Amino acid sequence: MGYFMVKTRAIVITGNGTNCEVEAAHACRLGGFDEAVIAHISDLLSGDLRLDDFHFLNLTGGFLDGDDLGSAKAQANRFKYARVDDLSEHLIDQLLRFIQAGKPILGVCNGFQLMVKMGLLPAFDGNLLQQVATLTFNDCGRFQDRWVYLKNNPASPSIFTRGIDRGIYLPIRHGEGKFVAASSEIMDRIEANNLAVLRYSGPDYEEPTMAFPENPNGSEHAIAAICDESGLLMGLMPHPEAFVHRTNHPRWTREELPEEGDGLILFRNAAEYVRSKLV
Amino acid sequence: MTRRIEIALRVQVRDPRGERIKREIEHFLHLPVERVRTIDVYTVDAALSDAELQQAAAGPFCDQVIQEWHLDTPAARDFDYLVEVGLRPGVTDNVGRTAREAVEYLTGRPFQPGEGVYTSVQYLLSGKITHADVERITTGLLCNTLIQRYTILDAATFAAQRGVPVFVPKVLGEIKTEVREINLEVTDQELMRISKDGVLALTLEEMQIIQAHFRDVQVLAARQKMGLGPRPTDVELEALAQTWSEHCKHKIFAGTVQYEDEEGNRQEIKSLFKSFIQRTTKDVREKLGDRDFCLSVFKDNAGVIRFNDDWSLVFKVETHNSPSALDPYGGALTGIVGVNRDPFGTGQGAKLIFNTDVFCFADPFYDKPLPSRLLHPRRIYEGVVEGVEHGGNKSGIPTVNGSLVFDGRFAGKPLVFCGTAGIMPATINGKPSHEKHIEPGDLIVMAGGRIGKDGIHGATFSSEELNENSPVSAVQIGDPITQKRMFDFLIRARDKGLYNFITDNGAGGLSSSIGEMSGECGGCRMDLAKAPLKYAGLNPWEILISEAQERMSLAVPPAKIDEFTEMARRFGVEVSVLGEFTDSGYFHILHGERTVAYLPVAFMHEGLPPMQLPAKWVPPRHEEPRVVIQNDYTADLKQLLASLNVCSKESVVRRYDHEVQGGSVVKPFTGAANDGPSDAAVVRPVLDSFEGVVVAHGICPRYSDIDTYHMTANAVDEALRNYVAVGGSLDLVAGLDNFCWCDPVLSEKTPDGDYKMAQLVRSNQALYDVCMAYNLPLISGKDSMKNDFYDGSVKISIPPTLLFSVIGRIEDARKAVTMDVKRPGDIVYLLGKTGNELGASEYLALKGFVGNRVPQVDTAKAYKRYRAYHEAVMAGLVASCHDLSDGGLAVAAAESAFAGACGMNLDLTRVLWTGDDGERNDVTLLFAESASRHLVTVRPENRGAFEAAMGGNCFASIGVVTAEPVLTITGIDGGTVVRAGLAELKEAWQRTLKDL
Known part of the structure; x- marks a missing residue:
């Protein structure tokens, strides 16, 4: 790469119980970002780092604040009310500026919960801070670590899932992943605008399913991922950063698999989008 | 309001x-x-x-x-x-x-x-x-x-009453700090009362040693200068009780044993730890010569070995049995977050890469009365499983390996083993990461949670049997998030070189951590009034020994303290400077201006003479089982598959995140439907490299009913054969021993203490013998010696149990092998010989017997075979491999077959036999648990190369993988002795614990 090119920069926020920052940053680099910075939230609150200096924000998996008030609730509150030390602004101001600049955000698992509970998804009419859906306890009542088949919705505006053929296979690892819309009108609007990006299905990626364990949490409409109308904000319960190489696959010792894992495409798409539109 | x-x-x-x-x-x-x-x-x-x-x-x-x-x-x-x-x-x-x-x-x-x-x-x-x-x-x-x-x-x-009345569970302590002086110039009887009433767990001899110390005129003169009288303060007595507790001091392993074997040969063993465990490592390292990979053994919170030129591996396994018996959830949660602090507090500090868990419980479906203080096994099961789930998942550390072991005697005390491995750069700021030091003048810093009355007397209480009066305060509840915050901060402080020394605050609290650190540099001066408290009203002795969780102790150079505290503030972590390390030779504790403890460091750490422990080995004789010869063993196989020790543990394992951190290669479950039980775990700790860490374990407490020598030999062998099965290298593998025993000290309460002590001696003998043969250095370990329940009438002692864990490397994780058969037509091999060794097997247990013919390990043959097998794996010749353990060949074959969704035709006449030919029969060939065996499948085109690689070893082709989903086994007389569809075998195996 020539020195004249601007570096594409991804940021992964960690701290207070985020756990997947290392593999998320690794996936960003494999996906094509020139740089992937793991930033402790204190680096942002002290003003040492600013979201404005990055192109792609990862809100990744973990147990923010131990899920103590319900998953991601305490972090949603922190994002809304925490002040940045040396700047006369709140963290939320930086986040809204990031979105208004047309930069992509990917929320995975705990990060998806955070986006939904803050109101960043589905964010109808650009209404970014109004919660209209939630992710709650799995119907089975337990945390589950298992792999799921995710049927892609090719009509969705998500920039992350472009080029996915029929679906992708990824692990879920959560206790609160059941997607629930606040009303049937909201669900209708999610469906009408093709904002439901991925759904739990059988291995053929044909029909969405409500049956455990293919649908591990009982999500309404078998929804595993949603995006906003711009397609730049997306959240999903499964972990794309956990399947970037074939040895991550639970059956890699018995199946002929490509070197690259199914989850990498989301990061590759984000990197391509940034390279083509933002730098 | x-x-x-x-x-x-x-x-x-x-x-x-x-x-x-x-x-x-x-x-x-x-x-x-x-x-x-x-x-x-x-x-x-x-x-x-x-x-x-x-x-x-x-x-x-x-x-x-x-x-x-x-x-x-x-x-x-x-x-x-x-x-x-x-x-x-x-x-x-x-x-x-x-x-x-x-x-x-x-x-x-x-x-x-x-x-x-x-x-x-x-x-x-x-x-x-x-x-x-x-x-x-x-x-x-x-x-x-x-x-x-x-x-x-x-x-x-x-x-x-219009709802539930408001209640505020606030601790309302009086705000006074009391320091009592204890008069030790009393009768022996009175000395013992002081020990017992205070949960000090000190013996009469130990109390007398303390008494003698406080009669020494020089000691008294030194105390007078500090304003202390001739009597010990409660702070001093408590500090000594923690430091000298069995939990911290391992007095049994350090004691002098008079051992007598079955032939009357007598032997004096000065310290089992030095004679067997330390000597194993020393002798193996000498044998390895310049291939030695140990970096730090036994001296730190965890063992450290080399991983490659750039990275070092850290591993520790702990137990948290007594707290889990009282509060299964809190006890187990604390167990896992507690052992996390061990690798984190090793060397300059390690990033944590995986957890392992092994639980020993009584039958969760037990339906008879229990002694009043014991919780029902199902509550222990539920609570422990959930505690470890929360502790591991919330900390973001994958739980990659473990097992559940069942025996009725674990009703007396469950065993909760929690292990954690870490990785650190081989050098940090130019210094070897596994080394650390303290300079006099370094500041004593405590980081993390605050101190409360939780966990007071944890160390001493777990040094006694569980009884009706076991203290409530001994239980703590861990908080993974507070700890995670602290780790996020400390790992960055490490990389900036902001501290000289770090260690865990675990059993014994500050008394132990600062006590041990004082041993490093020769003294300390610490003010307990500067310690942050959860609530007012703690006496100085309580502050000193509280085991409140999520705390690390550090030595920070004065020049770095400002940067350290400022960084902590930004990360939301509380840190407090409590004093400084010195070379005064004294453990000097103050509360404000007042000296409350002044103990010579040498007296604390070396003041204790070794215990004298009698041990007499009388081999037990069990009724020789009369095994009924049948024509068909399909029903027995299904019963075995459904037994608690063999059945699927998937309902538990799926609750544990085993993939976070992104490096999972061999997961706990594998196969066509992701539900076959893996032998060991493989993870890649560095994501841009394909070098893998392999971890496995062995545990077989039932064999202790016959001979703990063979229990131990089999546990070590099981760990290594699991490790070898997935592709672990024999050139870089180390072991950890966790002994959980019932009280082996001969006394009125334990009239068979000399037998239990002999069991411990034999176990140590086997540990040395087998580890030497396998080139396995021991890098760390732990013992828990009082796993009994006694309420005055009922006594329940656990079977002597050794958990043996191994950690090592696979050069290329892409060559790892899993246990599921891969495709029809593959040839099935059994590596190793089978003998008349049904003793203490799952099969005999099913039939109500113990027997006497316990499996024996032939280490020389096994080691050579493991090496040959590893070469075959590295050459890509192995399609699948499963270790044979509980339930023998029949169970291993069933598991491999249904995991791979392919049938198997096996012929028992082709299984290699060792021993008297007249004893060879179908039931033994199917179910004996003879050691060191693997069931391997190989593609037909690799047959020649595989057999060449294994040349000179005991192995035999015993059948073939089939497309028909049926397991068929032909007996030595040519009849079919097992025939069952995979679906029904899998259903039997999965049903037992599915709904728990």
């Missing part, structure tokens, strides 16, 4: 937590409950305006899509009984702490001292049940009265 905020699910929303409780009530208590709903309660004891409270209730406390909030008005309706369960005063309330932080962000104002938020949960029960039923549900399922309190209200009372 105190206010209550209640958060209820909206009426139409399902309540999975309530549904789970309902299922448990039906399943375990057989009571007709129609419905259970739950409500979260926040009791807010802080000066907040109505508007602020409403904002908190509607915002961070409530998810309004599915929940509704109520301020000062009860949310409960439509129920017959209401049970509210909250924590007792002083018990760590993690949710309450998060709630408080959320309110502080909202208001922009920190809470004042004494203000707080406390949480509780309401269970609304509907159905034809009585008040007595509700009591049973509450004490049997909802509430552990040791740490929780409860209120039961029927609907009428609830309506009459």
Whole structure:
């Protein structure tokens, strides 16, 4: 790469119980970002780092604040009310500026919960801070670590899932992943605008399913991922950063698999989008 | 004013937590409950305006899509009984702490001292049940009265008093700091009373040594200068009790044993630890010469070995048995977050890369009466499983390997083994990362949580048997998030070189951590008044020995302290400077200006003479089993597959995140439907490299009923054969020993102590013999020697148990092998020979026998075969491999077949036999647990190369993988002895624990 090119920069926020920052940053680099910075939230609150200096924000998996008030609730509150030390602004101001600049955000698992509970998804009419859906306890009542088949919705505006053929296979690892819309009108609007990006299905990626364990949490409409109308904000319960190489696959010792894992495409798409539109 | 905020699910929303409780009530208590709903309660004891409270209730406390909030008005309706369960005063309330932080962000104002938020949960029960039923549900399922309190209200009372009365579980201690002096110039009887009443767990001899110390005129003169009298303070006596506890000092392993074997040969063993464990490592390292890979063994919180030029591996396995017996959830949670601090506090500090868990329980379906103080095995099971789930998952550390072992005697004490591995750069700031030091003048710094009365006397209480009076205060509740925050901070402080020394605050609290650190540099001067407390009213001795969780102790150079504390503030981690390290030779503790303890460091660490322990080995003789010869063993195989020790543990394992950190290569479950049981785990700790870490373990307590020598030999062999099965290299593999014994000290309470001690000696002998043969250095370990229950009439002692864990490397993780058969036509090999060794097997247990012919390990042959097999794996010649253990060949074949969704045809006439040919029969060939065997499948085109690689070793082709989904085994007379569809075998194997 020539020195004249601007570096594409991804940021992964960690701290207070985020756990997947290392593999998320690794996936960003494999996906094509020139740089992937793991930033402790204190680096942002002290003003040492600013979201404005990055192109792609990862809100990744973990147990923010131990899920103590319900998953991601305490972090949603922190994002809304925490002040940045040396700047006369709140963290939320930086986040809204990031979105208004047309930069992509990917929320995975705990990060998806955070986006939904803050109101960043589905964010109808650009209404970014109004919660209209939630992710709650799995119907089975337990945390589950298992792999799921995710049927892609090719009509969705998500920039992350472009080029996915029929679906992708990824692990879920959560206790609160059941997607629930606040009303049937909201669900209708999610469906009408093709904002439901991925759904739990059988291995053929044909029909969405409500049956455990293919649908591990009982999500309404078998929804595993949603995006906003711009397609730049997306959240999903499964972990794309956990399947970037074939040895991550639970059956890699018995199946002929490509070197690259199914989850990498989301990061590759984000990197391509940034390279083509933002730098 | 105190206010209550209640958060209820909206009426139409399902309540999975309530549904789970309902299922448990039906399943375990057989009571007709129609419905259970739950409500979260926040009791807010802080000066907040109505508007602020409403904002908190509607915002961070409530998810309004599915929940509704109520301020000062009860949310409960439509129920017959209401049970509210909250924590007792002083018990760590993690949710309450998060709630408080959320309110502080909202208001922009920190809470004042004494203000707080406390949480509780309401269970609304509907159905034809009585008040007595509700009591049973509450004490049997909802509430552990040791740490929780409860209120039961029927609907009428609830309506009459308009809800549940406000209660603030605040610790109301008097604000005074008392230091007592203890008169030791008393009778021996009185000395023992002082020890027992104070839960000091000191013997008469130890009390007399302390008595003698305080008669020494030089000691008295030195004390006088510090303003101390001739009597020890309670702080001093407690500090000595912690330092000298069995838990911390390992007196049994350090003692002098007079061992007599079955032929009357006598031998004096000075310290089992030095004679066997340390010597194993020393001798193996000498044998390895320049191939030695050990970096730090036995001297730090965990062992350290080389991984490659750039990275070092750290591993430790701990037990947390006694606390788990009293409070399974809190005990196990603390077990896992506690062992996390060991690798983290090793060398300059390691990043944690995986956890391992092994639990030993009694039958969760046990349905006979138990001694009153014992919790039912199913509650232990549920609580421990959930505690480790929360501890591991929330910490972001994958749980990659483990097992569940069942034996009725674990009702007396469950065993909860928790292991954690870490990785650190080989050098940090130019210095080897596994080394650290303290300079006199370095500051004593405590980081992390605050100190409370939780976990007082944990170290000493676990050095005694569990009894009716075991102290409540010994239990702590861990908080993975506080610890995670601290680790996030400390790992960055490490990389900036902001501290010289780090260690864990575990058993014995500051008394142990600062005591040990003082041993490094020769003394300390520490002011307990500077320690941050959860609440007022702790006496100095309590501050010193509290085992409150999530704390690390550090030595920080004065020049770095400002940067260290500023960074901690930004990360939201509390750090306190408590004093400084010195070279005075004294453990000098103050409270404010006043000296409260002044003990010579040498006396603390070396003042104790070795225990004298008699040991006499008399081999037990069990009834020789009469095994009925049958024509068909299919039904026996299915019963074995369904037995607790063999059956699928998937319902537990799926609750543990085994993939976080992104490096998972061989997962706990594998095969065509992701449900076959892996032998070992492989992870890639560095994501841009394909070098893998392999971890495995072996455990076979049942063999102790015959001979602990062979129990140990088999445990070590099982660990290594699991490790080898997936592709682990024999050139870089180390072992960890965790001994869990029943009290082996001959006494009135333990009249068979000399036998139990002999069992311990034999176990150590085997450990040395087998590890030497396998080139396995021991890098760390732990012993827990008092795993008995005794209430004066009933005594339950666990079977002597060694958990042996191995950690090592696979050069290229892409060559790892899993246990599921891969395709029809593949050839099935059995590596190793089978002998007449059904003794203490799962099969004999099923038939109600123990037997005498325990499996014996032929280490020379096994090691050579393991090496040849590893070459075959590296050459890509192996399609699948499964180790043979519980249930022998038949169980291993069934598991490999149904995991791979292909059948198998096996012929027992082709299985290699060792020993008397007249003893060879189908039942033994099918179910004997002879050591060191692997069941391997190989593609037909690799047959020649595989057989060449294995040349000169005992192995035989015994059958073929088939497309037909049936396991068929032909007996030595040519008849079919097992024939069953894979679906029915898998169903038998999966059913037992599926719903737990």
